[in-house]
Amino acid sequence: MNAYRMKPLAFPWPPLIYGVAIAAAFLLQAYFPLEVAETNMWYAWVGGGLFVVAAVVLDVWAMRTLLDCHTTILPNRCSTYLVTSGPYRFTRNPIYLGYTLTTAGIGLALLNPWCIVTAIVAAAVTSLVAIRREELHLLSRFGIDFERYCNGTARWI
Template identity: 60%
Template sequence: MNAYRLKPLRYPWPPVLYALAIALAFFADRYVGILPAARGDGYFFITAGGLLVAIAIALDLWAVKTLLDCHTTVLPNRCAQRLVTTGPFRFTRNPIYLGYTLLTVAFGLLTGNAWFFVAAITAAALTTTVAIRCEEMHLLARFGADFEHYCQHTRRWI
């Protein structure tokens, strides 16, 4: 199979990585509990967490709508039909994963569980290693110089 037809991933790892990170944050808070709680003025953390949830969901929905409007796949284990550089993809090459990361941080603010901040950073790093680099190789093989130009002008995360 040539590189043009090669799938970016065999399995859609990012949602699994973030779900696992969230589960581990709950587990660590309950059974390890070493990190200081992110508790303080409850209204501030609830307001900030709620705002971050809204931003994360809006970003994910905007990215999914943009992909669907451009008639390409939303699933990370399917071949891209088009290089999407509009919508939230103008600002970040991975708005869906950024939304997942923001949502994980928001859970930390809402629950007062500092392990969520560690989980968000870990999940983002693993997603970069396991998924994003493979996806970028796929997009480079599919779209060549157009993807290189896009990478030069748009950050991977933020």
Template identity: 55%
Template sequence: MNAYRLKPVRFPWPPFLYAVAIVAAFALGHLVRLPLPGRSVLILVGGLVLMAGMLLDLSALKTLITAKTTVMPHKAASHLITTGPYRITRNPIYVGYTLSTVGIGLILGNPWFVVAAIAAALVTDIVVVRREEMHLLARFGIKYESYCRQTRRWI
């Protein structure tokens, strides 16, 4: 049997990767200060970006729970989900994590969060998303291929 059919990864990497990115951004912000102009505008925009990320994440989780499939990235998917935010992106939870990390950085006036969010998204893509895609292809075949042709991986 195809190993990817059983489960995509052994460890739930995305939350861990984004947590490391946030800690790194805090540390870099203390070591190398990069001031951002327009503080009040950044707080407002950051709040909106953070809320958008959180709403996208919660909407994706609700969609998975409603469909009775796993929300954990290291568990096997029981259903191919193509509704809700999954109509827009194949990875709404990771997009939500990325937006939330950027939003926190804008609120705090710490541009390292933007760098950290991009780095976490890139590592997530390499370490997790590619394996998840192979898992979904092994489990759902042509239905997943069709979904991939219609829906972008990120945005």
């Protein structure tokens, strides 16, 4: 592996990507509103709230697992340990999945359908900008162990 692929991200892009996605959703709703039937709005509030709570639980669980394994949480730092326990048993990117669920949950709770659209776009951009680079970093650090992990665990869900 060359030195370029061994480096993790230079900047932690995913939080910025999802922040821009949420801001874009609100701007899109302001300038290009999508009508939503407002009957039984409490269903949307409860559903959106459940998405956000599930996302926060997933993020905290993932970060706690990383800390317990004595490796970094930040995507711009070198990993010292290949984490395959906790939520990492089910998805290779539980923190990014949490960001996506949060964005979608905010849209559902606030009846902003653009949040669903921008959550999908943010997930795609995160895959291109961050996940591919992080996976190259993990492959160069952990080799065959990371390949085995990838074969048994989905990237998102």
